[in-house]
Amino acid sequence: MGNKTDSSQSIGQKPVFHIALREGFYEDEIQVEHNGQIVYQKNKVTSDVRIGLADSFEIPQQEGPDILYFMIPEKGIKQRITFQFSFTVYMAVSYIDDELRLTVSDAPFGYM
Amino acid sequence: METTKEKLSPHELDEFDFEEQLDIQETDAEYIQETASLFPGLLQVSGLYTWSYKIALKNPFPYAKPDGLEESEIQPIGFWRKRKEALRIDLDGKYPQNTISGTIKIGLNLRSHWIASVKYQGSSKWAGTIWYKSGHAALLPHTGIKMKVIRSLYPGQRLAIVKFGGGGATSRTMIYRWKSKYFRNVQFEFDVASGTSAVTHIETDAHPNRPASLPAEKLTIQKVFRSTGFKVSTTKDSSIIPLSGSGPNARWSDMEMHDAMQTYWSRFSNRPQWSLWTFFAGLHEQGPSLGGIMFDDIGPNHRQGTAVFNDSFIKNPPHSDPKPAAWVNRMKFWTTCHEMGHAFNLAHSWQKSLVFGGKGPWIPLDNEPEARSFMNYPFSVAGGQSAFFKDFEYRFSDDELLFLRHAPEQFVQMGNADWFDDHGFNQANVYPEQSFKLEARLHRDIDHFEFMEPVKIELKLVNMTGQPKLLGISTLSDSEHLTVIIKGKGKPARQWHPYTQKCLENPLRQLVPEEAMYSSLRIASGLNGWDLAEPGVYEVQVAINIEGEDIISNVLNVKIAPPKSYEEELVAQDFFSEDVGRILAFNGSMFLEKGNDVLRQVVDQFGKNRVSCHASIALNMPLAKGYKYLDIPEGESLYASAQDANASIKVAEPKVDEARKELMKVLISNKNNAVDTFGHIDYGDQVKMLSQFLYADGDARSAEECMKNAHDVLKSRNVLDSVLEEFQHERRQYSENKSGSKTATVED
Structure with a gap:
């Protein structure tokens, strides 16, 4: 399992994307691209079913639209998402029924 | 009535x-x-x-x-x-x-x-x-x-x-x-980290957002689980865990909590038991986003410990909540019951149908994403936590209750896992002072088995009472009363099922105080397949039921070495088959030709490996005597009854010279190697059989020589005098009948 970061931490005061990889991952290679740059790449990402979370990370938002690509090469998944926010956004990504499902919130997610 | x-x-x-x-x-x-x-x-x-x-x-x-x-x-x-x-x-x-x-x-x-x-x-x-x-x-x-x-x-x-x-x-x-009136008993212990408190009860009417029909009462965690069918007891000696136990940053990792559980939980034991430790602390090392966790997935017995983090997000009530203190209290209480539910092996409500890493629900279940259950996340339902608590009755869902009350015990019990996993004999009917002592052991010069070498263990049963006891002589060979559990490291335990259930005449013998009886078991393979094949470390434990008392052996460690060459790996793919397993178990077969071909290949290619001793014995024992087989005339249907196909029982001519040469080579020329790989008991039995064949073939001198060799090698390994005397006795008999004639027959 990847290292999970503390959701209370943010990068300075600038708005960020807090991205949580949640349910449905099992030893998957996952890549996340932000505005053309790989910002996350890990092998064997596995969901911890006890809390419903595999990994989480933050990336700073940029001016203008933010374009994110979520990729699971072995499963042939490549999903593009475009956002334009000016505040910190919490995004949960799960792999359910052979597709990625996203949940977006303006408040941190909790796990139990 | x-x-x-x-x-x-x-x-x-x-x-x-x-x-x-x-x-x-x-x-x-x-x-x-x-x-x-x-x-x-x-x-x-x-x-x-x-x-x-x-x-x-x-x-x-x-x-x-x-x-x-x-x-x-x-x-x-x-x-x-x-x-x-x-x-x-x-x-x-x-x-x-x-x-x-x-x-x-x-x-x-x-x-x-x-x-x-x-x-x-x-x-x-x-x-x-x-x-x-x-x-x-x-x-x-x-x-x-x-x-x-x-x-x-x-x-x-x-x-x-x-x-x-x-x-x-x-x-x-x-x-x-x-x-x-309860289905099962369970014991809880609640411990807290210093500076933290445990919320183990609430007033159900403390917060205004609740079901209108909810009775106003003081609800305890114990009462929640009593309503699920458990008779709950709570240990009184709760501990305050020093903060130093969590390391310098005062946040707790799973491993630190596992260590704390072993140190402070009064009932900690690495075995399945209906007992659960709940720990209240400030924060997990993951930070305030983690409200609680069933942290115990470390070590051999999981689901014995859970933790709740009071300083996590669960301490933050929604903005403008009318009763923020009551909300926080309820959230901590809810989180505690939620984590304890995980310890009873309950999944999250939205994961009920999830098959993950080869593990799935005990019966086909539907996800319950909107369930008002302790196992759902309140903030994940439609309408959020407010909608959840408006209808929440402090209960588990019907599917969860069905599991808690009626699923097989090993699915629910803390510390348990797969059936018989790791502590297979946790439910054994063991008396504090056992009448017998059962020892599982190996008699070997080296502490591991070579790759493909069939694993055999020996059993020793000692009368520990002060009275003579009468036991059936087949007590230790009787698979009806023996249970053998084999567990590979990190793998589920398996019960060994021999190929045959023997119905043996079981005349009694006397066992005086401290006297022992012995047997050997060939446990490498059975109806389950090859339980002991892959290289690695295994634990083997044996139990026998005598007069209602379960006698449990020590845990015997068995190591299997990796293959020495690519060729060994290649042959192993054919070797670990049912045919070969049966041929080895029955000391040979004239029928399972495909398996015999594999054994011939083993002898040809790996003559110096110990497995070749076993292969050679299995190939040559059937040749040493007339071997009965069902002969179906050519052209007759194999699917007709034996009578309709004019089939008859025939006896294959023994090939004594060929068998004798190979058996002597394995059992006598390489006797030290043979006794090591077969074990004392089976080696002795093999040599006795060989001697009988030789004597029946008219060669009493060789029969006597075999017994002498067996006697000497077993004596050098400190075998009991009573056993050595058996070999001496048979040797004398062959010696006195050196003129043993060719007319002597070998009994089947």
Whole structure:
């Protein structure tokens, strides 16, 4: 399992994307691209079913639209998402029924 | 009321007229219906009912009284097994599931679990279908049940009469006696990190957002789990865990909490037990986003410990909540019950159907993303946490209750996992002072088995009483009473099932105090396949049931070395087959030619490996004597009966010279290697067989020489004098008959 970061931490005061990889991952290679740059790449990402979370990370938002690509090469998944926010956004990504499902919130997610 | 019937034997119960019994009880039932309104709690049907019976398996063979002993001094031991049945009736009380489930246990290793859904038929009668079975299906072949309960104000008179039917089996009627209104017992311990407090109860009316029908009461965690069917007790000696136990940053990792659990939990034990440790701390190292966790997935026994983090997000009430303190208190209470639910092996509500890493639900389940259950996230339902708590009744869902109350124990119990996993004998009927000591051991110069070398272990059973005991001579070979568990490191435990269940004549022998009897078991393969094949470390433990007492052996470590070459790996793919397993187990076969080809390849390619000793014995033993086979004339159908196909039993001519050369090479020329790989007992037996063949072939001198060699090599390994004397004795017999003629025959 990847290292999970503390959701209370943010990068300075600038708005960020807090991205949580949640349910449905099992030893998957996952890549996340932000505005053309790989910002996350890990092998064997596995969901911890006890809390419903595999990994989480933050990336700073940029001016203008933010374009994110979520990729699971072995499963042939490549999903593009475009956002334009000016505040910190919490995004949960799960792999359910052979597709990625996203949940977006303006408040941190909790796990139990 | 009729209560004496429960003393009937199982056979007599089969004859018991269930319908007649129902009629007899009508008057009582009417009386009960009238009085039920006066004493509703006392007349509850739901709860645990039990039945037990000793099944005598007396030794059918006569035995002679040993010399020098009075009859009163001898304790003849017939085998008996205790049949125990538990019945869980779930028809009234809180959140009834209209379900009846049962567990049947016979001795140590036979058990069956069943679950039935039932409907009320009137007059305290229910009927339904058995929809779940696990374990030994033969213990309960039926598919349906009918039940009549006898209610009473007096617990001792509460009975459940159950008739099992359907499934093409003879119906069977059982009478169970009421034991408890709870299905299972569990013990909780709550400990806190210094500076933290435990929330183990709430006032249900403290927060205004709640179901209108929710009773206002002081609700404890214990009461929550009592309503699920558990008799809950709580240890009083709660501990305050020093903060230093969490490391310098005062945040807790899973490993730190696991260490704290082992240190501070008064009941910690690395084995399955109905006991759970709940720890209240400030923060997990993951930070405030983690409200709680069932942290115990470390070590061999999981789900024994959970933690709640009071300084996490659960301390933050929603903005403008009318009763923020009550909200926080409720959230901490809810989180605690949620994490404890994980320890009972409950998944999140939205994960019920999830199959993950090869593990899935115990029965097909639907996800319950909107469930108002302790196992759902309040903020994940439609309408968020406010909508959740508006309808939340402090309960688990019906599917969860079904699991907690009726699933097989090993699925639910803390520290348990797969059936018999790691601590397979946790339910053994072990007495504090055992009458016998059972030792599982290896007699080898090297501490590991070579790759493909069939694993054999030896058993030693010692009489630990101060009295002479009479035991069947086949006691240690009798797979009916022996249970062998094999567990590879990091793998589920497996029960060894031999290829054959032998029905042996079992004459008794005397075992004086501290005297032992011995046997060997070839446990590498069996009906489960090759349980001991892959390189690695295994634990082997053996139990035997003698007179109702389970005698448990030490845990024996067995190591299997990796293959020495690519060629070994290649041959292993054919070697670890059922044919080869059977040929080795039966000391040869003239029929399983494909397996014999593999064994020939092993001897040719790996003559210096120990596996070649086993292969050579299996290939040559059948050649040493006339081998009977069914001969079907050419052109006849293989699918016709033997008679229709004009088949006949023929005896293949022995190839004594060929067999003798190879067997002598393995057993005599390389005797040290052979005794190491076969073990003392099997080596001795193999040499005795070889000597008999040689003697029958007219070569008494070689037979005598074989016995001498066996005697000498076993003596050098400190084998008991009594065993050595057997070899001396047979050697003398061959010596006195050196003129043994060719007419001597080898008995089959």
